[in-house]
Amino acid sequence: MKKIEFGVIIASLGFVFGVLFAPLFGVGFPGLSFFISGSVFFSIFRRRRFAWVLLFISFSCLAIWRYQLWQEDSLASYNGQKIEMVGTVCAEPDRRGASQKIVLCFSQGKVLASTQLYPEYFYGDRLRLTGKLQAPEPIEDFRYDYYLARSGIYSLSYQPRLEKVGEGEGWNNVFFASLFRFKRKLFDIISRGLPEPEAGLAQALILGYKRTVSDANLEKFSIIGISHVIAISGTHITILSALAMKFLLSLKLRPRPAFYLAAIFLFLYVLLTGWQASAVRSLIMGLMALWTASSKKNSRIELALVLSAALMLLANPRLLRDDLGFQLSFLAMLALIYICPLGDYYLDKWFKGKKVKSLLSALNVTLAAQLVTAPVSLINFGRVSLIAPLSNVLILWTFAPLMALLLGALFLSGIIPFLSWFWFWPAYCLLRYQFLLTDILAQFPGAAWENSSWTWFEGWIYYLILFLLVFVLYRFWFRSRKNSD
Numbered sequence: 001m002k003k004i005e006f007g008v009i010i011a012s013l014g015f016v017f018g019v020l021f022a023p024l025f026g027v028g029f030p031g032l033s034f035f036i037s038g039s040v041f042f043s044i045f046r047r048r049r050f051a052w053v054l055l056f057i058s059f060s061c062l063a064i065w066r067y068q069l070w071q072e073d074s075l076a077s078y079n080g081q082k083i084e085m086v087g088t089v090c091a092e093p094d095r096r097g098a099s100q101k102i103v104l105c106f107s108q109g110k111v112l113a114s115t116q117l118y119p120e121y122f123y124g125d126r127l128r129l130t131g132k133l134q135a136p137e138p139i140e141d142f143r144y145d146y147y148l149a150r151s152g153i154y155s156l157s158y159q160p161r162l163e164k165v166g167e168g169e170g171w172n173n174v175f176f177a178s179l180f181r182f183k184r185k186l187f188d189i190i191s192r193g194l195p196e197p198e199a200g201l202a203q204a205l206i207l208g209y210k211r212t213v214s215d216a217n218l219e220k221f222s223i224i225g226i227s228h229v230i231a232i233s234g235t236h237i238t239i240l241s242a243l244a245m246k247f248l249l250s251l252k253l254r255p256r257p258a259f260y261l262a263a264i265f266l267f268l269y270v271l272l273t274g275w276q277a278s279a280v281r282s283l284i285m286g287l288m289a290l291w292t293a294s295s296k297k298n299s300r301i302e303l304a305l306v307l308s309a310a311l312m313l314l315a316n317p318r319l320l321r322d323d324l325g326f327q328l329s330f331l332a333m334l335a336l337i338y339i340c341p342l343g344d345y346y347l348d349k350w351f352k353g354k355k356v357k358s359l360l361s362a363l364n365v366t367l368a369a370q371l372v373t374a375p376v377s378l379i380n381f382g383r384v385s386l387i388a389p390l391s392n393v394l395i396l397w398t399f400a401p402l403m404a405l406l407l408g409a410l411f412l413s414g415i416i417p418f419l420s421w422f423w424f425w426p427a428y429c430l431l432r433y434q435f436l437l438t439d440i441l442a443q444f445p446g447a448a449w450e451n452s453s454w455t456w457f458e459g460w461i462y463y464l465i466l467f468l469l470v471f472v473l474y475r476f477w478f479r480s481r482k483n484s485d
Contacts, residue, residue, distance in 0.1 A: 005303050007055060012310035014056035018063025019313045019320050067317040075109030076154040079135040086165060087111065088173075089125045092180045092274070096211040102162075103153065104129055112136075112148060113157045121164065123180045124173040131160025143322075150322035176271075183207055183272050189413045190406075193424035198431040204230045206406050208273025217435070220442040222381065225370070225388025226395055228332075231325055232273045237282035239403045241266060263287050281329050284308035305333055324380055328373050335372035340365055342473055366392040371466065375459035382452035391441050395434055402430045 090105035095117060102113045102121055113129060121127065133155045136145040148154070167173070187209070190202050200212035213221075213230060221227045244265050248258035266286060270279045288304040309330055312319055319326040343364040366389040374384050385391075409423040416423075441447060 007052075009303055009306050010052050010055050011059045012306035014059035015063040015310040016306065016313060016320070017056075018060030019067055019317045021060075022064045022067035022317065023321070063313065063317065066314060070152075070317050075106060075111065075133070076135065079133045079155055082130075082132045084128065084130045086126060086128045089121055089123050089127065092123055092183070093121055094211065095120070102127075103151075109155065110151070110153045111155045111157050112153050113160050113162065115159055115162060119164075121162070122177065124167050124177040125164055126166040128163040128165050129157065129160050130163075131157045133157055146322040150316065150318045179268070179272055186410060189410055189417070189420065190424075192417075193409060193413055193420035194428055194431070197435065198428055201230075201431055201434070202406055202427065205403070206410070208232045208276060208279070217438070220438050222383060223385060223387075223448045224391040224438060224441045225366075225385030225448075226391055226438070228328070229396070229399065231329075232270070232276050232279040232282075237266060237270075237279065237286040239400050240269060241286050243404065243407070259291060276325060280312055281308045281326070281333075284311060285333075301337055305330070305337065324376070327376055331372045331376060332369045335368040336365065339368040339371060339470060342470065342477065343368060345477055346473075363389045363393060375454065375462050378451055378454040379456060379459055382454075383448050383450050385448045387441055387444055387447040391437070394437055394441075398430045398434060402427060405430065 085106055087104035087106040089102055090110070091103040094101040098117050100115060100117050100120070102115065104111045104113055104127060111129065111133065113131070134157070135154065136148045136156055138144055148156075186207060187203055190206070191199050193199075194202055197214060197217060200209075200214065201217075203209045203212040210230070218227070218230075221230070241262060244262040245258055248261055249255070253261070266283055270276075270283045273279060285301075285304040285308050288307075312326070347364060370384070370388055377384050405427040406424075409420070409427055412423040413420040
């Protein structure tokens with residue numbers, strides 16, 4: 001491995017560990033000074049192994065300092081009081097049922113306002129809010145306060161009086177308002193071309209809407225272990241990047257210009273779908289993969305993973321603690337990088353030349369991801385799907401053709417809208433297959449294991465045992481390779 005790549009990995013790991021342990025340090029920890037002094041020492045001892053330790057420590061200190069800069073906004077001091085202030089709608093309104101949730105940005109902070117569905121408000125609208133603020137609180141076992149804190153929201157207002165007083169100015173307001181209007185048009189095209197519940201699932205898959213799938217179907221997806229297909233993640237970005245590059249290269253573009261255009265497309269797509277943590281991680285890793293492919297250079301996947309984690313935590317250090325999607329996304333990637341190769345090695349050793357090996361290799365991916373994410377799922381949801389390996393093999397094969405069919409149907413429906421039902425019919429067949437199979441698998445006895453008593457104490461013990469087991473298996477693997485050579 002090149003020294004530069006290794007240094008980036010060490011620095012990124014140091015930053016991630018610093019964010020992990022930052023809550024243990026009091027406010028005022030001189031992280032920046034430690035970072036500067038550590039960097040100086042690193043430059044002095046750059047040819048010694050001790051330099052890597054200093055690099056790790058200095059970036060850990062930088063992470064602690066960055067974490068402490070992320071404090072609650074001053075608006076939270078008004079919680080429990082009635083206010084009258086003018087703010088700007090700074091996120092796409094979340095409309096569900098007969099209500100809408102609106103994020104309003106003020107100079108002192110953000111407020112999540114819950115109000116009736118009409119009148120509808122849009123990104124960039126300037127609203128006068130008159131109502132009482134209150135602090136978010138946990139809802140049963142769900143840390144709703146943590147969930148909102150990752151977005152910098154520390155105040156709620158239920159049924160306030162809202163009055164539109166104008167529209168936001170500036171290129172960013174115009175850009176995002178246009179982007180979300182375009183997203184709404186795509187939403188309406190899917191609604192016209194597909195019936196429910198297929199339309200809701202298609203809107204979640206393509207546009208990143210989380211509430212277009214009914215709670216009953218979300219529960220079934222959780223039972224059979226395919227909830228991850230709804231979140232915009234690595235699978236989406238991989239498929240879209242492949243489609244974009246193939247299309248651009250078919251236009252006789254050179255690899256480097258094709259990469260830049262594909263990167264712009266992927267960036268806009270992630271913005272369009274809500275800038276979810278799993279999507280941002282996939283975007284960074286996907287762009288690094290496209291860059292190495294277009295420049296014909298080799299790059300380690302570990303570098304892409306830890307660098308994307310460090311960059312995301314630099315922008316928002318609360319993601320590690322408060323964003324479940326961030327946690328599950330990176331844990332699943334760790335499983336694919338370090339446990340899947342282990343499983344493939346032993347499958348090749350035990351089932352060499354047998355047809356069953358290809359099926360077991362597909363199961364290996366799901367089992368590896370489940371093995372690593374199980375404690376987080378148990379702690380947060382009180383459930384781990386036992387039928388997930390089977391359901392993922394039976395359902396995930398439809399994902400790539402479904403994405404392509406939905407994108408094609410959206411494009412054709414924009415040109416010839418009165419034939420939307422026809423353009424969406426092939427995608428409807430795959431969506432109906434997914435729902436039918438979900439209904440069947442969710443009814444299997446023992447499809448999921450329920451246990452709501454797990455805590456992080458048991459979780460850390462589990463990860464320690466898993467780490468030791470993987471370490472031992474890798475030792476046997478390397479020893480057998482050495483003996484065979």
